[in-house]
């Protein structure tokens with residue numbers, strides 16, 4: 001489920017576009033101006049950014065230039081959106097580093113095709129410039145890149161946070177109000193994992209400093225196991241168990257993402273152990 005960051009100051013455009021994208025299965029986060037968009041890109045590591053070009057404060061061109069100059073965010077594809085029919089806008093968007101461009105009013109099918117084309121090319125091996133989105137385990141020979149590792153880890157964490165929020169909202173209406181506390185605890189654990197990962201991977205004093213894999217493992221493994229255990233006991237507590245139950249499916253999604261986190265940590269630790277020295 002790809003994550004899209006929508007940077008858009010117009011409330012109606014924002015509401016319409018985010019709802020239509022969510023209905024297509026994307027996980028959408030929102031920023032309402034340039035500085036917020038830059039922050040959200042750094043903290044959420046989305047798979048793609050939709051960037052309105054005319055924004056208050058820092059406009060979309062400037063925000064794109066900053067994102068493309070930052071090693072943490074430079075590999076995130078950006079589609080520029082503009083209401084101006086001026087020919088120069090398009091060229092300026094590409095000059096700033098945008099990967100594609102679309103015009104308002106948004107033709108949703110056309111935009112969706114552009115989004116899918118970009119996400120498809122990102123996901124096919126070898127097409128993304130410097131840092132292919134490959135499995136963590138397949139780069140045993142190369143140095144572990146903190147920016148890429150963080151991007152890989154943040155994906156499942158953001159999904160766990162998103163699904164725990166959806167489940168928390170759904171629980172009372174489904175007669176599962178007694179589970180809200182545990183669901184909130186899952187979200188809190190995911191936020192905690194994210195904070196410690198950022199502390200370890202972003203706040204290194206020197207760029208060449210090796211990643212503290214022991215600290216990384218201990219900060220992820222215990223809370224991830226607690227999340228899995230919580231999902232399993234919530235599932236056991238459910239009165240009626242039917243496979244079509246969306247609530248159970250969402251709990252399973254959380255459990256699978258927590259397992260994925262554990263697997264990624266194991267792989268990155270064993271890759272390191274195989275390296276000489």
Ligand code: MN
Pocket residue numbers: 008009010052053054055
């Ligand atoms: Mn605007």
